[in-house]
Amino acid sequence: xxxxxxxxxxxxxxxxxxxxxxxxxxxxxxxxxxxxxxxxxxxxxxxxxxxxxxxxxxxxxxxxxxxxxxxxxx
Amino acid sequence: xxxxxxxxxxxxxxxxxxxxxxxxxxxxxxxxxxxxxxxxxxxxxxxxxxxxxxxxxxxxxxxxxxxxxxxxxxxxxxxxxxxxxxxxxxxxxxxxxxxxxxxxxxxxxxxxxxxxxxxxxxxxxxxxxxxxxxxxxxxxxxxxxxxxxxxxxxxxxxxxxxxxxxxxxxxxxxxxxxxxxxxxxxxxxxxxxxxxxxxxxxxxxxxxxxxxxxxxxxxxxxxxxxxxxxxxxxxxxxxxxxxxxxxxxxxxxxxxxxxxxxxxxxxxxxxxxxxxxxxxxxxxxxxxxx
Ligand SMILES: Cc1ncc(C[n+]2csc(CCOP(=O)(O)OP(=O)(O)O)c2C)c(N)n1
Ligand code: SF4
Ligand code: SF4
Ligand code: SF4
Numbered sequence: 001x002x003x004x005x006x007x008x009x010x011x012x013x014x015x016x017x018x019x020x021x022x023x024x025x026x027x028x029x030x031x032x033x034x035x036x037x038x039x040x041x042x043x044x045x046x047x048x049x050x051x052x053x054x055x056x057x058x059x060x061x062x063x064x065x066x067x068x069x070x071x072x073x074x
Numbered sequence: 075x076x077x078x079x080x081x082x083x084x085x086x087x088x089x090x091x092x093x094x095x096x097x098x099x100x101x102x103x104x105x106x107x108x109x110x111x112x113x114x115x116x117x118x119x120x121x122x123x124x125x126x127x128x129x130x131x132x133x134x135x136x137x138x139x140x141x142x143x144x145x146x147x148x149x150x151x152x153x154x155x156x157x158x159x160x161x162x163x164x165x166x167x168x169x170x171x172x173x174x175x176x177x178x179x180x181x182x183x184x185x186x187x188x189x190x191x192x193x194x195x196x197x198x199x200x201x202x203x204x205x206x207x208x209x210x211x212x213x214x215x216x217x218x219x220x221x222x223x224x225x226x227x228x229x230x231x232x233x234x235x236x237x238x239x240x241x242x243x244x245x246x247x248x249x250x251x252x253x254x255x256x257x258x259x260x261x262x263x264x265x266x267x268x269x270x271x272x273x274x275x276x277x278x279x280x281x282x283x284x285x286x287x288x289x290x291x292x293x294x295x296x297x298x299x300x301x302x303x304x305x306x307x308x309x310x311x312x313x314x315x316x317x318x319x320x321x322x323x324x325x326x327x328x329x330x331x332x333x334x335x336x337x338x339x340x341x342x343x344x345x346x347x348x349x350x351x352x353x354x355x356x357x358x359x360x361x362x363x364x
Contacts, residue, residue, distance in 0.1 A: 025127060027120070028120065028121070049321035049324070050321060053322060
């Protein structure tokens with residue numbers, strides 16, 4: 001069991017920003033969908049460091065990313 | 075490599091691994107993405123085994139996304155944490171013995187100039203503070219004295235991270251580490267001034283807090299090395315394990331250090347300055363012959 005990041009896509013898309021994406025230490029993990037203007041997490045690759053939460057929450061006060069418990073899917 | 079080797083032979087698209095097809099279709103080869111577009115293209119590193127929240131890992135992610143010509147680049151690394159990711163990229167990687175990186179890079183760069191007289195091949199060393207300023211100190215300095223035309227990037231986590239926390243010449247004075255229980259007795263080595271004195275034509279010190287500036291610095295260091303001589307970047311890339319930094323505070327720590335001893339610093343020779351004034355006003359990234 002471990003935590004991974006999850007973005008609140010509806011709220012995120014209202015800001016038209018990709019700041020958290022620019023600070024994730026993992027490549028090809030925190031992605032940005034240009035057409036819809038939101039960030040999303042490839043959870044199988046997320047290591048749960050929560051740097052994205054710091055960027056979106058502490059720095060930008062937007063609170064659009066949270067850590068959630070990873071679930072196993074077949 | 076070269077672009078001609080990256081492309082998939084017609085008819086084989088359906089049989090190549092998906093990650094490879096994605097790299098060619100949506101990746102950096104032959105394209106010039108801005109660092110702000112991260113997250114919208116396929117990156118050169120697939121995955122890596124560095125620790126969660128490691129800012130050295132972050133630096134290397136940005137490093138690969140900033141390469142001016144990944145298809146014509148060779149990266150040299152050595153023992154230490156960085157190579158865990160350096161060896162996972164779709165860019166040729168050579169593992170120099172610990173301490174030998176800058177000797178290996180010197181020979182390689184010279185050989186490439188002979189083998190490909192009409193092409194530019196970028197050679198970049200990425201190694202730790204122990205690898206470059208302690209055990210590899212002689213090789214590093216002599217590559218600069220000889221004005222070898224490649225880039226050296228020191229990913230400075232201020233400790234021997236990969237071997238469990240011994241102090242390095244780059245550890246700050248007074249710091250206590252697992253394998254340095256009495257505290258470091260000497261000051262941090264002034265690597266940037268040494269690089270200038272030894273003949274580097276472009277030198278920068280940076281904390282990875284601003285992706286745009288970081289990408290520009292990496293690009294400049296690589297391009298200046300093509301034409302003028304050795305270039306050096308000293309990057310603060312914290313080790314959250316050995317310095318017990320909670321992962322969610324790693325960027326905050328980098329920002330704090332930037333305000334103290336890792337303020338952004340960039341120095342270049344007059345030739346390099348004139349050259350960048352020319353190409354950067356010319357058109358972003360457009361190179362001119364010197
Ligand atoms: C010739 C040689 N000496 C010693 C070692 C053991 N060794 C492996 S990694 C390392 C230290 C790495 O520290 P640094 O270069 O600062 O990189 P970091 O792991 O901190 O990123 C050492 C001493 C080795 N592999 N080869
Ligand atoms: S920083 Fe926040 S608002 Fe901006 S892209 Fe990331 S999750 Fe969305
Ligand atoms: S928790 Fe860390 S690894 Fe996961 S998406 Fe956020 S920054 Fe990336
Ligand atoms: S030991 Fe330190 S430098 Fe090495 S991968 Fe882990 S956090 Fe990064």
